[in-house]
Amino acid sequence: MGMALSLGRRGLGRVWPNPNVGCVIVRDGCVIGRGWTADGGRPHAETQALRGIDATGATAYVTLEPCAHHGKTPPCSEALIAAKVARVVIATGDPDPRVAGKGIAMLRDAGLEVITGLRKAEARADLAGFLLRITQNRPFVTLKLASSFDGRIATATGESKWITGPDSRRMVHAMRAQHDAVLVGAGTVRADDPSLTVRDLGVSRQPVRVVASGRLEIDASQLVETIPQAPLWLCHGLNVDVQKWTDLGAQTFECAVQGRQIDPVDLMQNLANNGLTRVFCEGGGSLAASLLSAGLVDEVVGFTAGAMLGAEGTPSIGAMGLDQLADAPRFELAEIQRVGADLMHRWVRP
Template identity: 60%
Template structure:
């Protein structure tokens, strides 16, 4: 099962809105075939494994999520396992999708196949947290990435930020982008940095969606994002009722209405909007005001902080905007899960308590 879960992780960032599932076929202690969800969500992991197996009769299928039981673009995987003659199916999680939700397990049992559920459930849940959150909470899994000096600054007072961290950390950020469905930034960051927000130099063919939270559409269509929107998707989240400029209409970017709060887009509404569009994993790369609004709303599931051995001082720009706290007990809490030195920098991963 651990191998099936690890195989499924290969699809992270490539399979939305589908889950990233892995499947391993075993008979007499020997692995017959392995499979994982393909780019775009097809083929499913079970179908991929069965296609690589000449004879699965009597085998055990280890699958990191309940096999589907509904007809979509492909027939149900539960039926495929029945036709293949597997004797036993071991799963980690029940699929919360109402089209499945126990029906896959029931179909297998009705065909006389032994079904074992809940194996390595915690590990499988962590691997597919985005898919599960989208279905159960109506929002994607959200990772916040911050590149900071030792004193928590993201830029000098003049806005200079290239480069706080070293090239090794920047390469690690590209790998982080590749494991997410979308990269999100605020309009201020998009204007100041004019970023590409693509995955580069890693040989990937599937790019994340570039999302900008721009309440008033204050972004130049001649920016790097605008000029490349026809090649890699760009979504602009904006306040309802705005009419885009002819320049943005010509770029091919998607403009999506989103409810607003007092002076910005409502963070919960933003995440709900992205979930409705099918996104399961979103990486936010700033700026400080957007990051603070997402943390304040309790929406940040994971923090990835790249800390460089530099100091800028109080006049530098803070990595996080105001949270409006009046008591230390109200401060959002995170638990450290991983620490790694990357080049000259330190990378810390924190999970929300």
């Protein structure tokens, strides 16, 4: 199952709207087949692992309950039965109403031994984006903060390149690649004119670039220039003229607004409704504050440099209107790592 989990992680950021599943086929103590969900979500892991082998009497280890419904491909449960597998070990069930125990029942009705729950917590962590989209209609959200030691992302004059070092920036690109989309607010686009692509890592599938901007008052030259390489989605408020952007090749999504800002809950529901399961938010401060205040951040990754910018610098998180310390969003430390001259620290929702 450890191998299956490792294989499934290869699909992170590459298989949405489907889950990133891994599968290993074992007979007589030897691995005879292995697979993971292919880019774009098909073929599924089980059919990949079964391809070209005789699996009669074998055990299949799979990180998510095999599907039981006919979609663009036949059910994976049927594929396992047809391959004459004797036993299926499943890490966790699939809450999708089209599956939700039906895959396990199909296997057992066909006479296969089914064992569930092996390394369940790890599987659910790896599949968190898919599980959240199915159960809560929102993607898994990672908030990335790259800041000075005193929590600033720019000087008083707006200078921000570069606070953290090249090793940290390379790690950020690797993290982008493991998410379906990279999200920023309008302020970040106006200040930095970013491209938000994954660079220098040889990836074949770029994440979607998402900009949340109430009025679309942005000049996104690099984002527009790279539309042929990576999709650009613009999430905007009501009664906004989007013709200019659609003519350039961007997709636009109308969202509810709260005051002058996009409603973060409606934003995430729009992204989930369009298939996204994992979103990597890279700011700015107002967007980060709105997501934190709405309880929509599942993981915070900080890259902290040993520089001090002072109180006049731009804070990494905008105003949240907190009066009581007890109301502050809190996360649990999961990982610390030195990255070049910087410190990477990862925190998860309790």
